[in-house]
Amino acid sequence: MIVATAGHVDHGKTSLIQALTGVDTDRLPEEKERGLTVDLGFAYLPIANGEVIGFVDVPGHEKFVRNMVAGIAGIDLGLVVVAADDGVMPQTREHVAVLDLLGVERAVVAVTKVDRSDRARIDAATQDVLSLLAETGLKAIAVHETAASGSDGIGGLLHSLTVEADTVVHHDSGGGFRLAVDRVFVVKGAGVVVTGMVHAGEAAVGDHLWAMPGGHDVRVRAIHAQDRPSETARRGDRAALNLAGIDRDALRRGDWIVTPALLTRSIRVDVMLRVLPTEAKALKHWTPVHVHHGAGHITGRVAILEGGAMVPGAEGLAQLVVDEPLVPAWGDRLVLRDQSARRTIAGARVIDPAGPVRGRARSERLARLATMDEDDPAAAITALLTLDDQGFDAHAFLAGRNIDPSGSADYLSAHDTLSFGPTDRRRVLLRRHWDALLAATVDTVRHDHAAHGDRLGPTLPELRRLLPQAPPPDLLDAAVRALVAEQTLVRRGAVVHTPEHSVELSGDDAALWNHVAIALEVETGSPPALFPLADQIDLSPSDLEGFLDRMVGYGMAVKIARNRYMTPDQVAESEAMAARTAEAFPEGFTAAQFRDTAGIGRNLAIDLLEHLDRSGVTQRRGDLRLLRDEP
The missing domain is CATH 2.40.30.10 (Translation factors)
Structure with missing residues (x-):
């Protein structure tokens, strides 16, 4: 059990911890000199059942409330200290408010310095602090009176703490490991050590973890839990981890030591x-x-x-x-x-x-947040699947709850779903929502044919805007690919159309296109950009751009960048090159690796990759790209 003090400056918090444990938690020279707690102090008390009560002594001065908050996240019990001669003071109120806001539910009250006050003041101070607690979610489980000097009342207080320690439910160690770092130091001969509260999960000696938000890979050399050597540290422990693989300067108070690749910045x-x-x-x-x-x-x-x-x-x-x-x-x-x-x-x-x-403030987003606030993750997933007809990222949802996303199938098995996307970012949706999207896509393409019979069909961005609820680009691309595979739609370049719909180029356009296509495909790997191409064709850049934009509408050309066009065959070849690069670099490939595989220049490689991102072929993750999976 972890207990944190709370109370105004000079109300006797540090003296109380010393009377209980024999440890003076004021460790800094400044604290010794001023007689004032400035930063967090720690002490431990073994009890009869073999467990250890950990104490976090927090500063009471208003200047150091920041340090106080750093010490109490994740504690089990508040030890609210109020001096009988002062009663409830400003930092008493603020500390109690912080305990309440952090979800601490139980507290023991210590009314100190009773030897310096008469009964009326003692009773008034007691009533004031109990009234303060009654305004919060904190339940006062016991009240003890202690003297400014001597051991009066300490035995009763210790008994209450021991009884409470016996009733604390053993913390569930499920989920990924999370330790909130509150101290970082170097031990000669051992190296870097971090201390803090374990908020979730369990770690063992030899485990590889991440120091976040820096993202450093670290290995656990040794562990102390509740001030004792241990092979493991688990939720509810105050722990010290001796870490390998990181320098002291790369860590600071406020960092987290976590299970790799689970939580993100x-x-x-x-x-x-x-x-x-x-x-x-x-x-x-x-x-x-x-x-x-x-x-x-x-x-x-x-x-x-x-x-x-x-x-x-x-x-x-x-x-x-x-x-x-x-x-x-x-x-x-x-x-x-x-x-x-x-x-x-x-x-x-x-x-x-x-x-x-x-x-962030749209009505559909607020409805989604209300659904995500459900305590039971399985119930939240069921509600999200029903609510969101465009699907959601099940990996991110589970990881955000500190749940291993590899177990997502257990949460989805009760539903008829399909999923697609990279392993770490899979969109999941109900099959009935998927079927509705397919039907809406076909209907929208047919409606476009009826309204614009002089063009082959809409491009994917146009199709997305035409659909009743614009789906995310990756979802629409997956739907179009599925419809093309079953021959319900045809994809020609950037254009989508039904198999029975066709248009013919005029004689002049056909002749000019043949000339342009030859120029584009002379160097299949590096088609010229707009201005060099205009020089070859002997057209002004603006006239050529207008013509090529018309060819995009006919499915003859694909605009991959502001000043660059390619034929559908060239784009298909670039997709094949991306697949080949992804096969060589399954964890993700860089633009340079794609450039070298395709044998093209850097500028063209960047243009192509950005086009493939927009088209749903690839997905960018920082400097790396992955292929999107089919649904």
């Missing part, structure tokens, strides 16, 4: 936001804030998704847009403080760790 996080009722005014859209997550904190802004502001005490959907990447998971709790970092103003619970750049 994000600067947009969709949350359920709760404004503290004690705020004097509404929280407005795009308010600058300090965001505390795990043991770290960064700056950012709040985008209110429902209305332009949230009144004190209100709860609603928001997106946090932060200045540096977070490494969040569904259900994580965050604390928001004002721009000057002097006041806690709100708390948040993560719904989507990777919020969208655009359309």
Whole structure:
């Protein structure tokens, strides 16, 4: 069990921990000199059942609330300390608010310095702190009175903590490993050590993990859990990991040590936001804030998704847009403080760790967030499949919940679905939604034929705009490929049409096209760009561009860039080259690798790859590209 203190400066938190454990948690010279806790302190107490109670002693001064928040994410119990001679003070209120916003549900109250107060003041202080807790989700399970000096009341307090430790449910170690780093240091002869709370999962000596958000691969050399050597660290432990493969300077408080490739960096996080009722005014859209997550904190802004502001005490959907990447998971709790970092103003619970750049406040997006907020992942997947007729990324959904996406089949087996896309980004949708998209695509192409009989058919971008609900490009491309495979549609260059629909070029256009096609295909690997081609054909660039755009409509040419056209056969050859490159580099290939495989210049390689991305043939992941799978 992990216990964190909470309370105003000079109310006796550090002295209380020392009386319980024998450990002075003020370790910094500044703390010794000033008699004031500045940063987090830690102590441990073995108890009769063989378990260890871990204590996090937090600073009480308002200047160091940032450090206080860093120490309490993921704890089991709050130890709320209030001095009888002072009673509830500003940091008592703020610390209790932070405990509540972070989802801590139980607390033990210690009323200190009772030897310096009369009974009336002791009773008043006790009633004040209990009234404060009653306004939150924190339940006071016991109240103990302790003296400023001596051991009065310590035995009873220790008994309550021991009983509570026996009742704490053993933490489920499922999900990927996540440790929130609050300290980084070097031990001579051992190397880099990080400490922090384990928020999820389990890690063992020898495991390879990632240090995020940097993305560094590290190996666990040794582990201490609850201040004891251990082979494993699991959810609920305060742990120290001795790491190999990383320098001290590459780590800092606020980083995470996580299971590889499960959680990702994000600067947009969709949350359920709760404004503290004690705020004097509404929280407005795009308010600058300090965001505390795990043991770290960064700056950012709040985008209110429902209305332009949230009144004190209100709860609603928001997106946090932060200045540096977070490494969040569904259900994580965050604390928001004002721009000057002097006041806690709100708390948040993560719904989507990777919020969208655009359309974050659209009604369909808000409905999706309400669905994603379902506690049971299987129930959420069922609802998402029903709600989203264009499918969703099951890999990202499960990874965002810290669930291994390789088990997605277990969640989808009860549904008639199909999926496509790279292994790590698979779009999943119900077959009935897929069938409806196929039917709508064919109907839209036929309607275009009826309205524009003088052209062969719409291009894919045009078809997407014509459909009742514009599907994502990768989904439409998959639908067209399926319809072409079953010979319901024909794809000629960039144009889609039905097999029975055709158009003929005029004599002049046919003659000019033959001339242009020869010029394009003289060097199959490197067709000339628009201006050199215009010189060869002896046309002005603008006249040639207009003609080539008409040929695109006839399916004779494909516009792959602003000033470059190719024949459908050349584009098909480039797709084959992409497939060949992907076979040689199955983890993803670079533009240079594609260029070398195809034997073409860099500029043409970039133009082709960007066209293949838009066409749904390839998918970009940073500097790498992958082939999209067929549905």
